[in-house]
Amino acid sequence: MPKQQSQSNPGEISSSSQESPPIFTDLEDTLKQIHERLGNSPDLNVRKYETLNHENHVAVMYINGLVDKELVDEYVTHALSFEEIREEAPSAADLFIFAKEKALSIGKEKVVEDQNSVLEALLSGDTIILFDKLDKGISVTTSGGEGRSVTEATTQVNIRGPKDSFTESLGTNIALVRKRIKNPNLWIETLTMGSVTKTDVSIAHIHGLAKEETLQQIRKKLADIHVDSILESGYIEQLIEENNYSPFPTLYNTERPDSVAGNLLEGRIAIFVDGTPFVLILPATFFMFFHTVEDYYQRYDITSVIRVLRFICLLVSLFGPAIFVAALNFHQEMIPTPLLINFASQREGVPFPVVIEVLLLEVTFEIIREAGIRMPSQIGQTVSIIGGLVLGQAAVQAGIVSPAMVIVVSLTGISSFATPAFNMALSIRILRFVITFVAAYIGLYGIAIVGLILVAHLCSLRSMGVPYMSPVAPFAPGDQKDIFLRAPLHFMKTRRRLLKNDKAPGATVQNSQGSRHEK
Amino acid sequence: MRKEVIGPFQLFAMIVLFELGTAVVVPIGLESGHAVWISILVALPGGILLFMLYTYLYRQFPDLVISGYTRKILGKWIGWPLSLLYLPVLTYNGGRNLREAGDLLISSSYDRTPIFIINSIMIIAVMYILYQGIEVFSRTSEIYFWLIVIMGMISNFVVIIAGLVQFKNLFPVHPGEWIEVYKSAYPNIWIFPYGELVCFTAVLPHFKTKNKIGRTGAGAITLSALMLSFTHAIEMSVLGPDIYSRTTFPMFTMITLVNVANFLQRLDALVILTLIIGVFFKMSIYCYAAVSITADLFHVKEPRKLVIPVCSVVLYSSFVSAENYPVHMNDGKVFLENILPFLCAVIPVLLFVVHLVRRRFGWYR
Amino acid sequence: MKSRLALLLAVCISCSLVLSGCWNSRELNELAIVSGIGIDSLDGKPGYRVTFQIINPSSSSQTMGSTSNQPPIVIVSATDRTIFGALRKASRRATRQLFFAHTQLVIIGESLARTGVTSIFDIFERSHELRLNSAVLVSKDTDAASVLKLLTTLETLPSMGLLKKMQNTSQVWGENRRVTVFEVINGITGASDFTINGVQIVGDVVEGQKKSSLEQSDPMVGSLMSGLGVFKEGQLIGWLNGPESRGTQWMLNKLNETNVNVDSPDTEEDIAVNIFYSKTRVKVELQDGKPVFHVHIAEEGIINETGGFVDLSKEKELEALEQGIEQKTADEVRQAFEAAQKMKTDIFNLGNELKRIHPDQWEKVKQDWSSAFAEGELDLRVEAFIRSTGMRLKPYIPAKK
The missing domain is CATH 3.30.300.210 (Nutrient germinant receptor protein C, domain 3)
Incomplete structure (x- = not known):
């Protein structure tokens, strides 16, 4: 509840609206105040210099760990010890101009004129140079410091295709995308969100491809967010979603730069949040969650088969246990006789009704899964072996569950992992329980009715104005080549109907998530 | 609020689902014996003609539901009570559909479940989807259109490869039987299921591409007629005229006979699903028509508010209308022969004629 | 306010739906799967003696779980004026509810066949559990119950065995064919008459009910498909x-x-x-x-x-x-x-x-x-x-x- 947080501890740093104390001409005073306002934090580094002509005092400060130390040493401190300072900068004002115009040869520098901006700059990793006898200072962009380097994606693993993934640094992330789309039309807007955390959030789109209305909508929605912290893109996701009461995610997230690039090229919009490798992509449709970017790297026929498999897995993981329960409890006539006898003999000793058996195993499975995720990866495997093999085997031998049930539950469990998007897999998992209950209550009829309601619900969702089930409902015949199957790349020459920017001249240019660019 | 719109394919899917609705599962046109499939095709031109009539009226008054233009054409004093007639008929017929589904479900596998439960579960789904609006409904029907087509193909295919089809049950059609074919085609099959399309007068105002309406409607009706005719031909050829005429649920009986290699058997689920889906969409359209006509007649601004009351009435009428299935069927016969034609054909024709006359003589203010 | 009311209503409805129970739900181990039905006449009196061959799952399947030395089937029979009455009466002798959706075989005793079979098939049409494609046999020179009681080699389930026997011989020899309830009904209603396969027992009937009879390579008792029963207006009048x-x-x-x-x-x-x-x-x-x-x-x-x-x-x-x-x-x-x-x-x-x-x-x-x-x-x-x-x-x- 970020909003409530802001009420419980008002003020503090979120004081940009309050009157900001000026930078005093006395350097010591300013330093003292800044120290105080940061709560005498030990990570604030202040180094005081005397210039070579012994007349001016300069303080360089930065926060440890937020800055690139090398940059500070090499350029900032070094710049202040130039020989020329002696002749050219006798006074503090001169020194200021000299430093700003000549000496500092890195990145951006900015003039700061009050303490609040000093603090803000410090906290975002800038180095501040303050001058004695002068009521302003310079802030130099030196942000850097410790961060994870670009590594292989951990949540969206692939066999073929680029292996890099986003990191926690916004700059790196945007650069990773830019490297893939060397086009001036890749536009990025940055805004700061979160009144306490001051997180940088960037909206990226390709000018001319993305729909202008969608962009406007996103800008408006982001502007309407008033919270004090944005720690992950999940905050934004939950705050801008249109359907809060739906189990289905309506925003896509990824940690793969190639996926972001591909989606940008399809006319979608990406939201980068500093501090997280997960980038939001919107508008998202239901079928996006079942596609992976690798689908476009493999041959179309293979991809098509795999996609069909994924949708089968979706059905299995949603309806598997439910259909099993319905068949065993309500529609015994639908099971072939030898199989039914088989089931019947397995169930002879089992003391529970089928539903309880299913729920027992399903919940056990969820426990094993949840425990396995939080464990270190070596122990995680042990957990799944103990849980899956030993528990399952023992439960069957103890006559608590029937072997067929173990098969059904593990099959559904594995099927749910075949959904590439984890958040979608989670929602499906929850819905599976609901459907199983209904099936235990009224059998196949209940499954059919819940299915109807579910499809109706999916059809009622929208993501940034785009119907969630598009292009199947509303049906767009031209867009079917990239839904259940994938057509060969040379057939994919048109853009998605509902994502298309109708006004842009380049709107008809072929550009799928694939790599072809044709004019 | 933005006006909800539906596209040509969505309308197409809705018409097909509506037409298949209950007609695909219950025996129809019993008078024509084994030539029922011909009757269905014979009634097709009449059905299309009737739909053209509705579309003509729609083109004249693209923003109004049937009660709206009835009042425009016949004047408020005749039009209002006349359109009020639609309400009981639509709710009753919706209730009948629900009842049929409930009865068939009970007799085919839920023999111990009270019909009230079966029907209320169905009506809850209808309420939900109608509450979401016609746009969501139309999108859902697009998806289920494919599902029905695929399931229909599977079940027919399975029946055919099981070697159950005996075409000699369908041929020959003797000259004397042709008369019966026509007799069952008009008015019975003409009104049920084709004439029931009068419900779509409530949906059409949301249709956005006015110039495609004729093609879409005729295409959808033709397709559904072909599917109906084919399915009934298969049912007839498998079961023979005798069992077909005695069974309450021929499609179910047909599928229970399937046994391919001792493995593909007992596909009852497919048929039950078809029944549920068909009835669901048909009934939803009935309820929707009732809701929008009520909203129009009583000037309700937010038709959504009417969904729950109208659906409750439909639910109520579904189980109080008849005490058992035979009574239900007999009521249906009376209803089909005497009341439905009046609302499906007579009133629209009347409207059409009066409209032409008034326009010809410039009697519109 | 309105939405809260609606919510309350929804909760009430769903509670009443959920709490009132699962009517058609039946657990597999509460069911007695009937694999074959035998119908015999009561000598002279109106009514039927109906025999059910019930599958004993724990001894007829090769899976893990409890396997016992009981025979794979249990026979239960009851007499009543109607078949449905008999199958309900059978509950007095069966621990579980009889379940008919997997009934593959209907055997009619010869004496009943001679008096007429027209009226016994209605329940197969009317019930949703009994199947129209169950096979029909007429037991020749014996009653249907004895045929059902016979244990068979190779196939654990005797009904399945008979069915396979029938399919097998009609497949390669052609004196018999699989006659289903559906065909019989069509035969009764149609303009022509019909035939039903005959089945005969060779050997001692009492011996054939024992599991020990299966423990020799040449079983002493067995059944065989034998001829076609000719039915005229629903009555068996002769054999081909x-x-x-x-x-x-x-x-x-x-x-x-x-x-x-x-x-x-x-x-x-x-x-x-x-x-x-x-x-x-x-x-x-x-x-x-x-x-x-x-x-x-x-x-x-x-x-x-x-x-x-x-x-x-x-x-x-x-x-x-x-x-x-x-x-x-x-x-x-x-x-x-x-x-x-x-x-x-x-x-x-x-x-x-x-x-x-x-x-x-x-x-x-x-x-x-x-x-x-x-x-x-x-x-x-x-x-x-x-x-x-x-x-x-x-x-x-x-x-x-």
């Missing part, structure tokens, strides 16, 4: 056996595959021809008030065995053999036809055919179709083709000098 029964299948176009022994130039019936395709076309018409049945049979076969020397590489020899097959087939069909005519029973669907093609002519003979059929004339044409002689042309047997 051997060639008559196969001729009937031929006539009905139900023959899949069979073997015909043909004469070689030297010896009688020493060449085995496997008929693997046979197609029968039937046309019926009235000529001067008498029905004429035009039957055309086309069949194809493979020579599978020769007992003497035939030069199979010669066209002439093959043609002679083909004629032999035609002759044999025609003989059998004629035998069947004559047997049916003698019983004045149209078991070949000929009445239905006439009714379908010439409804006007049917009207004339409808009243007394049985005698019209008995006077009918058979116009039989058979065409046989030998398609192959197997892996050899000439046999190794030397020609007789």
Whole structure:
């Protein structure tokens, strides 16, 4: 509840609206105040210099760990010890101009004129140079410091295709995308969100491809967010979603730069949040969650088969246990006789009704899964072996569950992992329980009715104005080549109907998530 | 609020689902014996003609539901009570559909479940989807259109490869039987299921591409007629005229006979699903028509508010209308022969004629 | 406020729905799966003795879990005026509810068959559990219950065993065919009469109920498919056996595959021809008030065995053999036809055919179709083709000098 947080501890740093104390001409005073306002934090580094002509005092400060130390040493401190300072900068004002115009040869520098901006700059990793006898200072962009380097994606693993993934640094992330789309039309807007955390959030789109209305909508929605912290893109996701009461995610997230690039090229919009490798992509449709970017790297026929498999897995993981329960409890006539006898003999000793058996195993499975995720990866495997093999085997031998049930539950469990998007897999998992209950209550009829309601619900969702089930409902015949199957790349020459920017001249240019660019 | 719109394919899917609705599962046109499939095709031109009539009226008054233009054409004093007639008929017929589904479900596998439960579960789904609006409904029907087509193909295919089809049950059609074919085609099959399309007068105002309406409607009706005719031909050829005429649920009986290699058997689920889906969409359209006509007649601004009351009435009428299935069927016969034609054909024709006359003589203010 | 009311309503409705229970839900271990039903008459009295063969799952399946030494089936029977009444009465002797959706076999006792079977099939149509495609058998010379009680080798479930026996023999020998409840009902309602397979017990019935009877390589008791029961107006009036029964299948176009022994130039019936395709076309018409049945049979076969020397590489020899097959087939069909005519029973669907093609002519003979059929004339044409002689042309047997 970020909003409530802001009420419980008002003020503090979120004081940009309050009157900001000026930078005093006395350097010591300013330093003292800044120290105080940061709560005498030990990570604030202040180094005081005397210039070579012994007349001016300069303080360089930065926060440890937020800055690139090398940059500070090499350029900032070094710049202040130039020989020329002696002749050219006798006074503090001169020194200021000299430093700003000549000496500092890195990145951006900015003039700061009050303490609040000093603090803000410090906290975002800038180095501040303050001058004695002068009521302003310079802030130099030196942000850097410790961060994870670009590594292989951990949540969206692939066999073929680029292996890099986003990191926690916004700059790196945007650069990773830019490297893939060397086009001036890749536009990025940055805004700061979160009144306490001051997180940088960037909206990226390709000018001319993305729909202008969608962009406007996103800008408006982001502007309407008033919270004090944005720690992950999940905050934004939950705050801008249109359907809060739906189990289905309506925003896509990824940690793969190639996926972001591909989606940008399809006319979608990406939201980068500093501090997280997960980038939001919107508008998202239901079928996006079942596609992976690798689908476009493999041959179309293979991809098509795999996609069909994924949708089968979706059905299995949603309806598997439910259909099993319905068949065993309500529609015994639908099971072939030898199989039914088989089931019947397995169930002879089992003391529970089928539903309880299913729920027992399903919940056990969820426990094993949840425990396995939080464990270190070596122990995680042990957990799944103990849980899956030993528990399952023992439960069957103890006559608590029937072997067929173990098969059904593990099959559904594995099927749910075949959904590439984890958040979608989670929602499906929850819905599976609901459907199983209904099936235990009224059998196949209940499954059919819940299915109807579910499809109706999916059809009622929208993501940034785009119907969630598009292009199947509303049906767009031209867009079917990239839904259940994938057509060969040379057939994919048109853009998605509902994502298309109708006004842009380049709107008809072929550009799928694939790599072809044709004019 | 933005006006909800539906596209040509969505309308197409809705018409097909509506037409298949209950007609695909219950025996129809019993008078024509084994030539029922011909009757269905014979009634097709009449059905299309009737739909053209509705579309003509729609083109004249693209923003109004049937009660709206009835009042425009016949004047408020005749039009209002006349359109009020639609309400009981639509709710009753919706209730009948629900009842049929409930009865068939009970007799085919839920023999111990009270019909009230079966029907209320169905009506809850209808309420939900109608509450979401016609746009969501139309999108859902697009998806289920494919599902029905695929399931229909599977079940027919399975029946055919099981070697159950005996075409000699369908041929020959003797000259004397042709008369019966026509007799069952008009008015019975003409009104049920084709004439029931009068419900779509409530949906059409949301249709956005006015110039495609004729093609879409005729295409959808033709397709559904072909599917109906084919399915009934298969049912007839498998079961023979005798069992077909005695069974309450021929499609179910047909599928229970399937046994391919001792493995593909007992596909009852497919048929039950078809029944549920068909009835669901048909009934939803009935309820929707009732809701929008009520909203129009009583000037309700937010038709959504009417969904729950109208659906409750439909639910109520579904189980109080008849005490058992035979009574239900007999009521249906009376209803089909005497009341439905009046609302499906007579009133629209009347409207059409009066409209032409008034326009010809410039009697519109 | 409104939405809260709606929510309350929804909660109330769903509670009332959920709390009121799961009506049709039945656990598998509360069910007694009935695999076969036997129906016998009560001597002289109206009503039926209905016997149920119930599967004992723990001893009829090879899976993990509790396996016991009990026999794979349990027999329960009850008597009542109606079949449904009997199956409900059987609950007094069964621990679980009888479940009929997997009933594959219906056996009718011969004595009941003789008094009439017309009324017993209604429940199969009306019930959603009982299946229309269960097979029907008539127990010959014994009651249905004894057939159901027999344990079988190879197949653990006796009903399944009988069913497979029937399918197997109709597949390769052709004297029987799988007659389902559906066909019987069509036979009862149609213009023609019908036949049902017979099943016979060889050996001691009491011994066959014991599991020990299966513990020897040559079981002392067994059942076999035997002939076709001819039903006239729902009553069993006679049996067709051997060639008559196969001729009937031929006539009905139900023959899949069979073997015909043909004469070689030297010896009688020493060449085995496997008929693997046979197609029968039937046309019926009235000529001067008498029905004429035009039957055309086309069949194809493979020579599978020769007992003497035939030069199979010669066209002439093959043609002679083909004629032999035609002759044999025609003989059998004629035998069947004559047997049916003698019983004045149209078991070949000929009445239905006439009714379908010439409804006007049917009207004339409808009243007394049985005698019209008995006077009918058979116009039989058979065409046989030998398609192959197997892996050899000439046999190794030397020609007789």
